[in-house]
Amino acid sequence: MEKTFTLFAAFILCVSQAWSAEVAVPSADKPPVAEAGQVHIVTALGLKFSPLVIVIAPGDTVAWEKMSSHNTQALEGLVPEGVELWQSSMSENFQRTFTQEGIYIYICTPHIGAGMGGVIIVGKPVNLEAIKASTVKGAVKRIVKKAIQAAEAM
Ligand SMILES: [Cu+2]
Numbered sequence: 001m002e003k004t005f006t007l008f009a010a011f012i013l014c015v016s017q018a019w020s021a022e023v024a025v026p027s028a029d030k031p032p033v034a035e036a037g038q039v040h041i042v043t044a045l046g047l048k049f050s051p052l053v054i055v056i057a058p059g060d061t062v063a064w065e066k067m068s069s070h071n072t073q074a075l076e077g078l079v080p081e082g083v084e085l086w087q088s089s090m091s092e093n094f095q096r097t098f099t100q101e102g103i104y105i106y107i108c109t110p111h112i113g114a115g116m117g118g119v120i121i122v123g124k125p126v127n128l129e130a131i132k133a134s135t136v137k138g139a140v141k142r143i144v145k146k147a148i149q150a151a152e153a154m
Contacts, residue, residue, distance in 0.1 A: 037097060039063050042118060044070045047111050049118035052143075053150040058123045061097045064088070070108045070116070077134055078105035078144065080127045102127040103147050107140065117143035125151035 037059035043050050044066045054062065064072050072094055073087040080102030087109070088094035098104065101123035108116040117140065125131075128151045134144055 037061055039095075041065055044068075044108070044116075047108075047114045047116045049108070049116065051118075053119040053121070053146055055121045055150070055154070056098060058099055058101055059097065060122070061095055062120055063093065063095045065093050067091060067093050070111065072106045072118075073109045074104060074106050075136075075140065078103075078131060078136070078140075080104070080122075081130070098122040101125075103131050103151055105131070105140070105143055105147055107143070112139050115139045115142060119143060119147040119150060121147070121151060121154070125154060128152075 037057065039061045040054055040056050040063070042054060042062055042064050044064065049064075056062065064070075067088075068091050071088045071090045071092070074083075074085040076085060079085065080100050083100055083102075083104070086096055086106075090110075098120060099122075102121075103125045104120040104122065106118055106120070128148070131144060131147055131151070136144055
């Protein structure tokens with residue numbers, strides 16, 4: 001009886017190892033490839049970016065379009081720590097790929113007075129507390145409020 005059990009156990013072990021080996025080993029002719037990120041379009045419509053708040057995954061790209069007379073500029077303290085700030089050229093469509101998680105707030109340099117700015121949330125809003133602690137005023141503050149609302153609703 002004990003021998004039968006041992007044989008049975010050995011058989012089960014064998015089968016489970018074969019199964020896990022099959023699952024764990026990637027197939028040789030198809031090496032894993034990083035999934036290409038998606039491209040999300042933000043359009044300048046009048047003096048607004050549409051959509052104003054966009055939620056994307058790390059590795060995704062934002063493409064700003066219809067940027068005639070506009071640009072996009074990230075602001076110190078309103079992006080995740082360590083992220084390189086950007087400022088695109090006036091009137092040029094622009095793309096940026098976002099790899100680092102967090103909330104990014106940007107403005108249109110000449111039109112922020114009219115409220116032209118936007119929010120990108122990449123993955124989890126890990127810098128929400130830093131964004132909340134920001135002391136910006138005026139139109140930027142209104143964009144910051146939109147960012148906080150969106151992040152808290154996630
Ligand atoms: Cu503008």
